[in-house]
Amino acid sequence: MSEPTIPSLLYGEIEEELRATLRELLRDRCGWHDVLARIDTDEAYDEGLWKAVAAELGLAGLLIPEEFGGAGAGPREVAVALEELGRAVAPVPFLASAVLATSALLACPAGAARDTALRALAEGTRTATLAVTATTWPEAGFPLSVTGAWEDGELSLTGAVTGVLAVDRAELLVLPVIVAGEPHLALVAGDAANLARGAVTSLDATRPVGQVTLDQVRARVLAGPEHAERALGHAVRYGAALLASEQLGVAEQALAEAVGYLKVRHQFGRPIGSFQALRHRAADLWSDLASARAAARYAAACLAEDSPDAAVATALAQAYCSEVAVRTAEECVQMHGGIGFTWEHPAHLYLKRAMASALLLGTADRHRATLGALVDLPPAI
Amino acid sequence: MRERGGVSDTDNQPDDGRDDGPGNEPRAASGTAPDGPPAAGGPLDAAELRRRVADLVAAHDPTTMTSVEFLGHRFDAGLAWVHFPVGCGGLGASRALQQVVEDALIAAGAKVVSAYRNPIGLGMGAPTIVAHGDAESRARLLRPLWTGEEVWCQLFSEPGAGSDLAGLATRAMRDGDGDWIVTGQKVWTSLAHKARWAMLLARTDPDLPKHQGLTYFFLDMTSPGVEVRPLRQATGQAEFNEVFLTDVRVPDAHRAGEVGQGWAVSNTTLMNERVAIGGGAAPREANAIGAVARMWRDRPELRTPGLHDRLLRAWVECEVARLGNERIRQQLAVGAPGPEGSAAKIAYARLNQDVTRLWLELTGEEGLGYDEWTMRRSDMGQATLGARAPGYYYLRAKGNSIEGGTSEVLRNVIADRVLDLPREPRTDTKVAWKEMPR
Ligand SMILES: Cc1cc2nc3c(=O)[nH]c(=O)nc-3n(C[C@H](O)[C@H](O)[C@H](O)COP(=O)(O)OP(=O)(O)OC[C@H]3O[C@@H](n4cnc5c(N)ncnc54)[C@H](O)[C@@H]3O)c2cc1C
Numbered sequence: 001m002s003e004p005t006i007p008s009l010l011y012g013e014i015e016e017e018l019r020a021t022l023r024e025l026l027r028d029r030c031g032w033h034d035v036l037a038r039i040d041t042d043e044a045y046d047e048g049l050w051k052a053v054a055a056e057l058g059l060a061g062l063l064i065p066e067e068f069g070g071a072g073a074g075p076r077e078v079a080v081a082l083e084e085l086g087r088a089v090a091p092v093p094f095l096a097s098a099v100l101a102t103s104a105l106l107a108c109p110a111g112a113a114r115d116t117a118l119r120a121l122a123e124g125t126r127t128a129t130l131a132v133t134a135t136t137w138p139e140a141g142f143p144l145s146v147t148g149a150w151e152d153g154e155l156s157l158t159g160a161v162t163g164v165l166a167v168d169r170a171e172l173l174v175l176p177v178i179v180a181g182e183p184h185l186a187l188v189a190g191d192a193a194n195l196a197r198g199a200v201t202s203l204d205a206t207r208p209v210g211q212v213t214l215d216q217v218r219a220r221v222l223a224g225p226e227h228a229e230r231a232l233g234h235a236v237r238y239g240a241a242l243l244a245s246e247q248l249g250v251a252e253q254a255l256a257e258a259v260g261y262l263k264v265r266h267q268f269g270r271p272i273g274s275f276q277a278l279r280h281r282a283a284d285l286w287s288d289l290a291s292a293r294a295a296a297r298y299a300a301a302c303l304a305e306d307s308p309d310a311a312v313a314t315a316l317a318q319a320y321c322s323e324v325a326v327r328t329a330e331e332c333v334q335m336h337g338g339i340g341f342t343w344e345h346p347a348h349l350y351l352k353r354a355m356a357s358a359l360l361l362g363t364a365d366r367h368r369a370t371l372g373a374l375v376d377l378p379p380a381i
Numbered sequence: 382m383r384e385r386g387g388v389s390d391t392d393n394q395p396d397d398g399r400d401d402g403p404g405n406e407p408r409a410a411s412g413t414a415p416d417g418p419p420a421a422g423g424p425l426d427a428a429e430l431r432r433r434v435a436d437l438v439a440a441h442d443p444t445t446m447t448s449v450e451f452l453g454h455r456f457d458a459g460l461a462w463v464h465f466p467v468g469c470g471g472l473g474a475s476r477a478l479q480q481v482v483e484d485a486l487i488a489a490g491a492k493v494v495s496a497y498r499n500p501i502g503l504g505m506g507a508p509t510i511v512a513h514g515d516a517e518s519r520a521r522l523l524r525p526l527w528t529g530e531e532v533w534c535q536l537f538s539e540p541g542a543g544s545d546l547a548g549l550a551t552r553a554m555r556d557g558d559g560d561w562i563v564t565g566q567k568v569w570t571s572l573a574h575k576a577r578w579a580m581l582l583a584r585t586d587p588d589l590p591k592h593q594g595l596t597y598f599f600l601d602m603t604s605p606g607v608e609v610r611p612l613r614q615a616t617g618q619a620e621f622n623e624v625f626l627t628d629v630r631v632p633d634a635h636r637a638g639e640v641g642q643g644w645a646v647s648n649t650t651l652m653n654e655r656v657a658i659g660g661g662a663a664p665r666e667a668n669a670i671g672a673v674a675r676m677w678r679d680r681p682e683l684r685t686p687g688l689h690d691r692l693l694r695a696w697v698e699c700e701v702a703r704l705g706n707e708r709i710r711q712q713l714a715v716g717a718p719g720p721e722g723s724a725a726k727i728a729y730a731r732l733n734q735d736v737t738r739l740w741l742e743l744t745g746e747e748g749l750g751y752d753e754w755t756m757r758r759s760d761m762g763q764a765t766l767g768a769r770a771p772g773y774y775y776l777r778a779k780g781n782s783i784e785g786g787t788s789e790v791l792r793n794v795i796a797d798r799v800l801d802l803p804r805e806p807r808t809d810t811k812v813a814w815k816e817m818p819r
Contacts, residue, residue: 006704006707008711009704009707009708009711010708010711010712010715259800259802262802262803263801263802263803270803270806271802271803273796273802273803274802274803274804274805274806275805276793276805279792279793279796279800279802279805280789280792280793280796282796282800282802283724283791283792283793283794283795283796283799283800284727284792286724286795286799286800287723287724287727287728287795290705290708290721290724290725291701291702291704291705291724291728292701293705293708294701294704294705294707294708295701295704297704297708298704316697316700316701319693319697320697320698320701368690368693368694368697369693371693371696371697372689372693375674375696376678377674377677377678377689377692377693377696378681378684379684379686379689380684380685380686380688380689381681381684
């Protein structure tokens with residue numbers, strides 16, 4: 001089996017700078033108390049924080065080339081941003097807008113609708129989402145639930161999509177649709193006439209999903225049959241590959257919380273961190289994290305280099321990092337005892353984010369199946 | 382509790398390097414100014430090293446001599462370990478440049494000589510000699526260690542001291558003329574039957590607490606009083622040995638580090654032991670997982686759904702571990718080693734055990750067989766893939782979580798040194814060694 005040489009799995013200087021800046025902002029503006037307080041309100045997203053992240057730090061435009069006003073950075077930098085946003089369980093639509101919708105737009109052919117949308121996203125004045133069910137995975141077939149028809153030279157869409165990230169927040173929706181039996185990507189305004197949308201009560205209230213219903217809604221074409229399928233697959237793969245870095249961040253924070261508690265909580269006259277049953281589990285989690293970091297970095301690096309191994313790297317990172325994040329978040333609850341089970345403690349924030357993201361963009365099991373096909377390990381008949 | 386694995390745990394020995402965690406670069410490198418002055422010529426950058434490789438190959442055509450001869454010339458040119466000091470087979474260059482040398486040598490047609498020519502010497506002996514040996518020991522020992530002419534073994538473990546290495550009982554006492562007389566029993570000594578030299582840890586002061594009364598020596602295995610007996614292991618083979626030491630005379634010149642500093646010196650060895658066993662970047666599917674994957678592809682009749690799931694999980698874990706090792710290698714190359722070595726060693730042991738078990742299950746009827754139980758001496762450690770029946774690899778993998786520090790002890794290392802968790806309460810670090818129950 002031939003695989004390319006392994007690119008750098010370390011963090012570059014620019015990535016470390018970006019991390020430091022973002023971490024400081026999140027420390028000031030997005031402590032877990034803030035996140036916890038928000039989930040009891042109707043405002044799922046922290047608009048002030050999102051503005052700071054997207055526009056002031058310019059992170060919404062990380063993937064977007066400079067000609068559209070973006071930072072012209074790449075997936076390695078986005079991955080670092082996601083690590084930090086994951087660590088903070090930040091209630092901002094970064095994954096939906098700056099990763100999924102943006103990479104879908106970038107994979108569409110140049111055109112007025114696309115280019116204007118990219119400029120608005122880079123500025124941070126608009127938020128977008130990719131209107132697919134968030135549990136979709138890179139190899140899933142093209143969605144069929146929305147169809148389009150040409151009426152007087154205008155594209156008109158009808159149908160519904162459920163389980164969409166940030167659907168109630170986005171000003172722009174990138175929608176996979178079927179027109180005359182052929183796959184297309186269309187751009188729809190969130191406030192378009194005859195479009196209904198709303199969030200549902202979500203397992204992860206810091207990143208709710210919702211549904212959108214369209215009844216003859218006017219749209220613009222972003223990609224026709226020759227590009228649409230590839231552009232959608234590209235975006236979902238990009239999202240899946242980079243989500244691994246967010247999962248790494250969540251896991252790191254959950255472990256840090258747990259280890260901090262192991263040092264201060266005393267029972268039986270000793271800090272509980274001196275009990276080997278807990279020490280060894282914490283050590284195992286730390287080891288898993290070291291591996292998860294290598295897997296997530298490899299996925300980001302493969303995207304950055306447009307490596308022929310990118311599909312393998314994506315499936316690998318998702319198959320591994322999803323489970324590490326969930327396991328670490330679950331252990332964080334357990335190692336805290338009763339306090340870890342309460343609403344007042346952040347452990348459930350990590351748990352919900354970890355578990356919900358394990359379902360996003362393909363479960364670990366889906367990605368293992370993908371890998372089986374990619375590396376020629378077929379199922380039993 | 383312990384320490385085999387480079388941990389430590391006593392709270393009263395500030396200068397033995399362990400407080401920095403397993404990521405602490407062995408003194409070999411840190412003590413020798415990796416970016417220090419180059420020996421001669423221009424700055425020691427990649428181009429300069431390529432030039433030196435070209436000079437070496439021009440002066441000593443590797444295709445016209447044995448690999449031992451060529452390795453010797455390579456050592457003399459400072460191209461063995463470029464980050465070691467001049468005169469020790471190195472150039473005092475940055476460790477990151479080692480790969481440049483390896484690549485240039487391959488391009489020049491030099492044969493790759495596996496580290497299996499002297500695994501313990503190359504992995505652990507050399508860094509210890511460079512860090513703690515005197516000028517004479519370095520000059521005498523390093524070159525033949527590098528070429529593989531003199532194989533090394535590690536005389537650490539004893540029947541009563543494994544994980545708790547610092548509890549060992551082998552005694553070294555000074556005689557009238559300053560030499561040392563060593564008596565005791567060592568066990569599980571891999572390659573003692575091949576070895577010319579040993580890293581020996583012995584007790585020089587039983588009145589002190591256990592970590593403080595130890596001293597480290599380089600032992601000539603041909604000395605009178607050294608007796609090596611094979612120990613057969615579960616595979617049927619004998620890779621390791623019992624070594625009986627009876628009034629063995631060791632010159633004081635072969636002491637490494639100060640008297641009583643043996644624990645600190647052994648930490649250099651143990652830190653490198655983990656890197657040696659857990660590290661190293663291999664191609665995808667290079668290890669047992671490759672054998673299992675090939676069997677899966679070639680023999681559809683053996684496939685079942687449950688094994689498929691386990692195979693994919695194992696494949697993921699092996700590939701992630703490979704990337705993790707590569708990341709460690711990249712960190713080392715830029716001189717920023719992390720503490721991931723212990724984690725890599727735990728993962729390697731567990732995975733090798735899981736995958737070889739899966740292999741036997743997949744093999745079915747053939748798994749009931751075994752190639753041979755005849756007791757054989759191994760040449761250089763465990764057999765390479767493909768040389769033995771799957772059952773051998775299954776059995777041999779059981780040693781992976783024991784040799785070089787058990788997985789439990791390595792978890793203690795991570796808990797102590799990386800996570801800085803509160804230590805387990807212990808009663809053995811402050812009392813005189815001779816007062817300890819055993
Ligand atoms: C194939 C092989 C090759 C080897 N080669 C060498 C060699 O060349 N040179 C050499 O010196 N030694 C060698 N060893 C010895 C090896 O280092 C020891 O076997 C190992 O350190 C464990 O020591 P022990 O066997 O005395 O087991 P013990 O220390 O008695 O351990 C028994 C069990 O108790 C557990 N345990 C012990 N302490 C703790 C603790 N604090 N917390 C939790 N669990 C604990 C261990 O993990 C293990 O499961 C080799 C061993 C093997 C298997």
